[in-house]
Amino acid sequence: MAIIELKQVDYQIDDKKILDSIDLAVEPNDYLTITGPSGSGKSTVLLLMAQMATATAGNLYYNQTDIAELNPVEYRREVSYCVQRPALFGETVADNLKFPAEVRGVEFDQTRAVDLLTKVQLPASMMDEKIIDISGGERQRIGLLRHLMYVPKVLLLDEITTGLDAENKAIVWNLIQAVHNEDQVTIISVTHDQQEIDSAKKMIQIIEGSIGK
Amino acid sequence: MNLVVSNLSLTLVTGLVLVALFISYREKLGLNKDIVIGVIRTVIQLTVVGYVLKYVFKINNWALTVLMILIIIVNAADNARKRGPGIDNVFLISFIAILTSTVVVVGTLIATGSLKMIPAQIIPFSGMVASNTMVAIGLCYRSLNTSFRDQRQQIIEKLALGAEIKLASKSILGESVRAGMSPTIDSAKTVGLVSLPGMMSGLIIAGVDPVKAIKYQIMVMFMLLATTAIGSVIACYLAYRKFYNTQMQLK
Numbered sequence: 001m002a003i004i005e006l007k008q009v010d011y012q013i014d015d016k017k018i019l020d021s022i023d024l025a026v027e028p029n030d031y032l033t034i035t036g037p038s039g040s041g042k043s044t045v046l047l048l049m050a051q052m053a054t055a056t057a058g059n060l061y062y063n064q065t066d067i068a069e070l071n072p073v074e075y076r077r078e079v080s081y082c083v084q085r086p087a088l089f090g091e092t093v094a095d096n097l098k099f100p101a102e103v104r105g106v107e108f109d110q111t112r113a114v115d116l117l118t119k120v121q122l123p124a125s126m127m128d129e130k131i132i133d134i135s136g137g138e139r140q141r142i143g144l145l146r147h148l149m150y151v152p153k154v155l156l157l158d159e160i161t162t163g164l165d166a167e168n169k170a171i172v173w174n175l176i177q178a179v180h181n182e183d184q185v186t187i188i189s190v191t192h193d194q195q196e197i198d199s200a201k202k203m204i205q206i207i208e209g210s211i212g213k
Numbered sequence: 214m215n216l217v218v219s220n221l222s223l224t225l226v227t228g229l230v231l232v233a234l235f236i237s238y239r240e241k242l243g244l245n246k247d248i249v250i251g252v253i254r255t256v257i258q259l260t261v262v263g264y265v266l267k268y269v270f271k272i273n274n275w276a277l278t279v280l281m282i283l284i285i286i287v288n289a290a291d292n293a294r295k296r297g298p299g300i301d302n303v304f305l306i307s308f309i310a311i312l313t314s315t316v317v318v319v320g321t322l323i324a325t326g327s328l329k330m331i332p333a334q335i336i337p338f339s340g341m342v343a344s345n346t347m348v349a350i351g352l353c354y355r356s357l358n359t360s361f362r363d364q365r366q367q368i369i370e371k372l373a374l375g376a377e378i379k380l381a382s383k384s385i386l387g388e389s390v391r392a393g394m395s396p397t398i399d400s401a402k403t404v405g406l407v408s409l410p411g412m413m414s415g416l417i418i419a420g421v422d423p424v425k426a427i428k429y430q431i432m433v434m435f436m437l438l439a440t441t442a443i444g445s446v447i448a449c450y451l452a453y454r455k456f457y458n459t460q461m462q463l464k
Contacts, residue, residue: 054460076375
């Protein structure tokens with residue numbers, strides 16, 4: 001039974017068709033890699049799955065329920081969308097890691113934050129760092145950790161290793177693998193990274209707005 | 214009354230308009246037409262308002278006074294609307310913000326005995342409140358439009374982390390309310406040092422003792438602080454929702 005399913009999904013801006021009749025079913029605990037040429041519409045598929053945009057035709061289902069019928073806020077807490085080059089907010093790294101707790105109106109779990117930082121080889125003292133002082137690799141890791149303070153059911157990743165050096169890339173992917181294997185999080189990852197494409201278990205290609213044969 | 218402007222004096226002062234026209238002509242600013250239209254509108258609008266106010270003050274009818282205030286508020290809301298392109302229902306939002314700040318502030322002035330319930334006092338103060346709210350909420354709209362455009366990525370990420378739209382917009386709301394209030398706060402700090410405000414100058418020119426005139430000016434400054442705060446908060450909190458659709462997505 002699919003956790004996320006797209007049926008005959010179109011997405012259009014003005015007269016320009018970005019996605020055309022996309023049919024896709026993602027099973028729980030799948031690790032789906034989406035690839036394809038730049039501008040083919042693969043990031044738009046993630047935007048629709050993240051409920052950041054609405055399909056102009058067709059339906060998206062989350063656990064067999066049309067996502068149009070779900071509360072967008074609740075849905076986004078379960079299906080978490082992480083972008084390429086995240087914009088950190090507030091002043092410090094802690095402001096970013098505290099945000100998911102603020103969103104839920106609960107106490108910030110400092111132990112969890114430190115544990116996650118350790119997993120991506122960052123010291124606990126990183127919490128007090130000003131966001132303007134941290135490197136691109138650290139920024140990407142912090143951006144990702146925000147989505148893992150509360151383990152989502154599905155993690156949508158939009159080219160999150162683009163622009164990272166080999167070392168940072170390995171750190172990020174180790175964490176994603178751990179989240180997938182240990183926490184049974186379904187991963188849907190848009191990527192251009194050859195290494196990731198080569199090791200993909202399930203993969204689709206999106207070409208000119210359609211799923212490639 | 215110390216100051217009386219005779220028709221002859223006023224006609225001679227028209228020469229100052231010629232100075233502006235001359236500069237526009239010499240510097241090829243292309244403003245001649247606008248200057249002429251501005252001058253004609255000033256004369257016609259103020260003449261009409263002068264006679265209307267004279268009539269309204271004379272008959273002292275509450276319904277007519279309320280109507281005058283509503284006309285001022287509608288005009289102010291229409292002007293503020295132009296500062297918020299792309300924001301749905303911006304006229305209605307502006308109207309609610311200006312109406313509320315006018316009712317609260319002028320109502321407080323009446324309740325505290327600072328103003329008398331007569332058209333000659335209520336109408337000019339309502340005009341001051343409405344025009345200052347109009348300027349403040351215009352600045353709020355500009356800030357909202359700019360911030361929602363510049364911080365789009367950040368908002369999307371906050372939504373993606375499961376934030377309600379109010380929390381996702383919190384920093385923008387703060388910035389925008391500040392943008393609306395800042396000019397009034399700045400002018401409260403420099404009032405009397407940089408400029409003598411219009412109300413106080415008017416009273417002094419009309420022969421009122423400056424020490425008495427400052428009492429009015431202090432009242433006006435307090436009034437404007439409340440005015441811009443109320444107007445900015447209402448306008449921002451009503452307008453930010455218009456940047457999202459019903460699915461809580463950024464438009």
